[in-house]
Amino acid sequence: MCGVLGILGDFSLITSKDLLLLLTHRGQDASGVLWSEDDRYETVKAMGSPVTLNIPNEQSNMIIGSTRYPTSGRKVSSEADLKTFVGPFNVSGLALTHNGNITNMPAVSSKSYDCDSEFITDRLAFHLEQNNQNLASAFQTLDSEVDGAYSLVGIHQGRLFAYRDPRGFKPLVFGRGEGRTIVASESTVIEMAGVRLERDVYPGELVVFGTDMSMESHAISQNETHSHCFFEYVYFAHPAATMESHLVYDTRFRLGRALASSFLKMGLETPDYVVPVPDTSRPAAQALAEELDVPMREIILKNRYLGRTFIAQNQEERGAMAKCKYIYLADKIRGKSVLVVDDSIVRGTTAKMIVADLKKHGATNVYFAVTCPPQNHACYYGVDIATDKELIASGTSLKGIANYIQADALIYQDMTSLENAIGLKDLCLACLDGEYPTEYARKIRKNIEENGASLDGRDYERSLG
Ligand code: SF4
Known part of the structure; x- marks a missing residue:
């Protein structure tokens, strides 16, 4: 990217x-x-x-x-x-x-x-x-x-x-x-x-x-x-961008609507607030709030002077950035049940920290909704997730992820709703389903299955002979 x-x-x-x-x-x-x-x-x-x-x-x-x-x-x-x-x-x-x-x-x-x-x-x-x-x-x-x-x-x-x-x-x-x-x-x-x-x-x-x-x-x-990268619509692109004649903002709004329907099916108690994790998930949170008839409150505020934790270069740097990434409106959180909306859970670092911080500030319930389905495969096309192991959803059940981040409920987007919300039939979904659309990427996967992942770098940067 x-x-x-x-x-x-x-x-x-x-x-x-x-x-x-x-x-x-x-x-x-x-x-x-x-x-x-x-x-x-x-x-x-x-x-x-x-x-x-x-x-x-x-x-x-x-x-x-x-x-x-x-x-x-x-x-x-x-x-x-x-x-x-x-x-x-x-x-x-x-x-x-x-x-x-x-x-x-x-x-x-x-x-x-x-x-x-x-x-x-x-x-x-x-x-x-x-x-x-x-x-x-x-x-x-x-x-x-x-x-x-x-x-x-x-x-x-x-x-x-x-x-x-x-x-x-x-x-x-x-x-x-x-x-x-x-x-x-x-x-x-x-x-x-x-x-x-x-x-x-x-x-x-x-x-x-x-x-x-x-x-x-x-x-x-x-x-x-x-093979249009679906993650552009969910996370990367600016919401005001139009790609393949689709406004990214509208896609994110539809993702929120679909999540509302998943939330209702789970029979959970109605939260006091829907809370976006700034900035990417705002349109989805707005849609969720409208569908559930619950107010949206921006009680997690972003420290504007930090970059995206996702593009930090290592776990240490990412952890340090995550700690000072958000500021919380403590008075508005105390005693409230909240439904947090984020665009993705990649390594789980940020989600775990947000849930812990909200509870520390007195939230009674923290539900966590994610506009993207679980990502469990590495990307070889421009997102720096070199191995599956970096992804929490690879090898951890949904229950395990909910336990890890300590959420009272975890609501993931499903694949069909994701595809419907984006509205394009030709998407790359490889980091969700492992179906790599190009020949050499499939060769990399085969090599990993046969010889194991690279121990000291990215799999696409080593010679396959
Ligand atoms: S694997 Fe495909 S969909 Fe996933 S981030 Fe990479 S390009 Fe995008």
């Missing part, structure tokens, strides 16, 4: 940084902006969110940028890491940055790369050279060798291009207007730039934009089935 941005047409570099800030929730390990200036590329990269980027007060006709979330390569720990761990990259006149995760780097190249964005730039530059700089042919060859998720944006021979892998795991949209073309991971960026959202880049489609506002579409690969 990363955020990418591409701009074609005269634009302020400072404003491009502001647009990139709208994608901070997709990654804040490091960030970078590349722009063209007099036939050469200039790049600024920084550790942390885009707010730390030291961008000159200039204009450029072509800009690409990204916010990084490390699913390949380690967390950026020094300025020296920025060069090879953080996009955008440029190789032989090609500039590129991507969102997603490549699962088969060691199988494709014996060269060692610090991250998959660098890998994909290098491979595409190589295929361009082999294909007389023909972008469509180069992507056709790239697709035949690469497995995984890759939504990317780049610059080649004075044009901006966008490409989405054949399964369309990760979102990518574009808009044109006012002499500009904007490509981004989320539609909010395009709206903020004052440009009309045109559409999603289709899975397997290469779109090439010219400075004269021209656009070419090339169908590079046409998979019959797609």
